Amino acid sequence: MRRPLDDVRIVSLEQYGAGPFGSMHLAELGAEIIKIEDPTVGGDVGRTIPPYAEQGDSLFFQSFNRDKSSITLDVRTTEGREVFHDLVRTADAVYSNLRGDVPAKLGIRYEDLREINPRIVCCSLTGFGMTGPRSTEPGYDYVLQALGGWMSLTGEPGGAPQKTGLSLVDYCGGYVAAIALLGAIHGARRDGVGTDCDLSLYDTAVSLLTYPGTWHLTAGYEPTRTRRSAHPSLVPFQAFEAADGWLVVGCAKEKFWQRLTVVLERPELADDPRFATFADRAEHRDELLPLLEELIRTRTVADWLAPMYAAAIPCAPIRDVAGALTDPHTIERDLLAETDHAVFGAVRSLRSAVRVGPPGADRAPTRAAPAMGADTDRVLRELGYDDTRITALRDSGALGRD
Numbered sequence: 001m002r003r004p005l006d007d008v009r010i011v012s013l014e015q016y017g018a019g020p021f022g023s024m025h026l027a028e029l030g031a032e033i034i035k036i037e038d039p040t041v042g043g044d045v046g047r048t049i050p051p052y053a054e055q056g057d058s059l060f061f062q063s064f065n066r067d068k069s070s071i072t073l074d075v076r077t078t079e080g081r082e083v084f085h086d087l088v089r090t091a092d093a094v095y096s097n098l099r100g101d102v103p104a105k106l107g108i109r110y111e112d113l114r115e116i117n118p119r120i121v122c123c124s125l126t127g128f129g130m131t132g133p134r135s136t137e138p139g140y141d142y143v144l145q146a147l148g149g150w151m152s153l154t155g156e157p158g159g160a161p162q163k164t165g166l167s168l169v170d171y172c173g174g175y176v177a178a179i180a181l182l183g184a185i186h187g188a189r190r191d192g193v194g195t196d197c198d199l200s201l202y203d204t205a206v207s208l209l210t211y212p213g214t215w216h217l218t219a220g221y222e223p224t225r226t227r228r229s230a231h232p233s234l235v236p237f238q239a240f241e242a243a244d245g246w247l248v249v250g251c252a253k254e255k256f257w258q259r260l261t262v263v264l265e266r267p268e269l270a271d272d273p274r275f276a277t278f279a280d281r282a283e284h285r286d287e288l289l290p291l292l293e294e295l296i297r298t299r300t301v302a303d304w305l306a307p308m309y310a311a312a313i314p315c316a317p318i319r320d321v322a323g324a325l326t327d328p329h330t331i332e333r334d335l336l337a338e339t340d341h342a343v344f345g346a347v348r349s350l351r352s353a354v355r356v357g358p359p360g361a362d363r364a365p366t367r368a369a370p371a372m373g374a375d376t377d378r379v380l381r382e383l384g385y386d387d388t389r390i391t392a393l394r395d396s397g398a399l400g401r402d
């Protein structure tokens with residue numbers, strides 16, 4: 001089965017969630033991702049993240065590294081650097097998610113590699129970027145959720161600051177990197193000249209402030225937490241507690257509000273001038289919301305959702321992860337990957353949401369994430385190295401010590 005990135009090769013000094021998440025989407029589209037793992041520290045630290053971590057691998061690692069190859073290479077050694085340069089000659093891009101000062105120290109920026117391969121794209125996803133006062137700080141998702149203002153917006157007013165339940169800055173950073181890589185590789189192929197892409201989790205987090213950011217910068221709006229995860233300006237658009245659980249309903253168009261009043265059996269609310277428009281409902285939210293909350297508490301989630309769905313009002317039960325993963329829709333959308341793994345047996349994980357292909361086409365089968373160094377010999381042979389050279393490299397320690 002031909003895939004759109006079958007002719008793309010990326011060598012990747014990636015670790016943890018953010019970097020590997022980005023390249024896994026490109027792997028799903030056919031790109032060859034060669035992970036370069038530092039043998040002196042046991043490779044990608046994601047291999048050691050508990051729970052379910054054994055024998056140099058983990059289910060965390062399996063979640064972010066399907067469809068990739070792994071080689072061990074200590075890029076700091078002279079021999080390792082030579083191998084790296086040989087790889088760069090064959091590659092479209094060098095990708096990394098390392099501390100801000102590390103790409104320069106390791107010699108993996110465009111200025112270091114352009115003479116070896118003028119078309120090479122060097123894409124770094126660091127915590128804070130290569131410039132600016134924070135550029136050498138280490139970055140993790142929660143650091144950026146804190147610095148980026150996200151935690152000030154999440155959770156109940158007056159409660160402890162919260163991050164989102166998932167590492168969204170990491171994952172969005174990965175998407176940012178995947179998009180940048182596609183654009184830069186396209187440009188390099190068209191123009192014959194590569195480039196640096198200096199990306200960061202900080203840029204990702206701050207750029208995702210989107211419209212509250214524009215409101216603040218342009219008009220002085222002060223974004224704050226809202227009760228029950230409400231939208232900052234649309235009413236009603238939030239979580240409600242029903243008799244037996246929680247649901248969300250959002251009226252981001254006037255027609256949904258009009259239909260909701262019918263479902264709630266209070267059609268007169270739509271004609272009430274206090275609640276007629278977005279602006280009216282926002283102004284009178286303290287009158288409207290207690291009324292709606294009291295009403296919704298009188299019936300079960302299922303009792304409310306049935307007529308809301310029938311009226312095509314955007315709504316949902318608030319369910320747990322098991323609910324999401326066992327939904328027949330999840331199965332129908334081909335979102336579950338099943339791979340065989342030597343240690344963990346059948347690993348079930350989540351496929352990429354990125355889909356390229358004709359409607360209804362099968363997606364290409366997916367492969368388990370590789371054992372550390374599983375592809376070292378193959379990749380070196382493809383570079384033209386013979387057994388003598390590979391043995392010498394192994395003896396030098398550049399591929400790690402057994």
Ligand SMILES: CC(C)(COP(=O)(O)OP(=O)(O)OC[C@H]1O[C@@H](n2cnc3c(N)ncnc32)[C@H](O)[C@@H]1OP(=O)(O)O)[C@@H](O)C(=O)NCCC(=O)NCCSC(=O)C(=O)O
Pocket residue numbers: 013015016017018019036037038039073074075076097098099100102105106125126127137138139140141142167170201
């Ligand atoms: C994750 C980090 C905080 C980890 O910090 P550090 O351990 O201090 O730095 P690094 O891992 O980048 O680098 C450590 C050292 O490894 C060296 N290094 C790395 N790879 C190699 C290879 N292949 N060969 C030789 N040496 C290597 C590198 O030169 C550094 O040397 P020395 O210079 O001698 O130290 C940082 O990498 C970082 O800020 N990354 C960018 C942001 C990011 O992606 N964060 C993780 C998101 S995932 C996440 O938050 C989540 O999953 O949740």
